[in-house]
Amino acid sequence: SYDLTQPPSVSVSPGQTASITCSADQLENKYVSWYQQRTGQSPILVIYEDIIRPSGIPDRFSGSNSGETATLTITGTQPMDEAEYFCQVWKSNSVVFGGGTKLTVL
């Protein structure tokens, strides 16, 4: 199986930059998507095809993918960004999600 590895938790102060990583073998050869899930809510897509931000997603969210690591970066993090974030790829006729990273803004 193909495993996407994310850190369980990341903490950031308001206004600072948060970086959430997603690692896997040859990840740069795949398109990575990122989803935000606030507590008690459904996930929403915040980045797809490594770097594309869907309409309505603030430009403080950005993505990158190089080597074996994709990164979701939140610049000028706001309290409302506190949530769990999941990376995701398509691999071998299947969707694979990372285990999720809980972002705490404090």
Place this chain on the structure above:
Amino acid sequence: EVQLVESGGGLVQSGQSLRLSCAASGFTFSSYAMSWVRQAPGKGLEWVSGISAAGDSVFDADSAKGRFTISRDNSLDTLYLQMNGLRVEDTAIYYCTKNIFSLPAGRGGVFDSWGQGTLVTVSS
């Protein structure tokens, strides 16, 4: 505005069946692939199954193969998930999702809209 409204969840015993439905609105349903993604209580996201816009291509997770069947009725703008032989480990919130393209695979394996989810609880 895209709306996806799931229904059909509930409490069942191990081995029983359920059929989930997802009523879609706010977009041209027949132009987009659709998928089901589940989330066990306190756990991460797990993809279950995806179906092409025309309904002629289906992709299933290993956990769904042989037990779950995804289908759609483009005349009713509705997505379905027939779940047979349910197990305790199938207990989860099941989300209906809209894929970004007409195929749920490759670049299309991206979910740009999610429903509120329906809870399926399987007891032993």
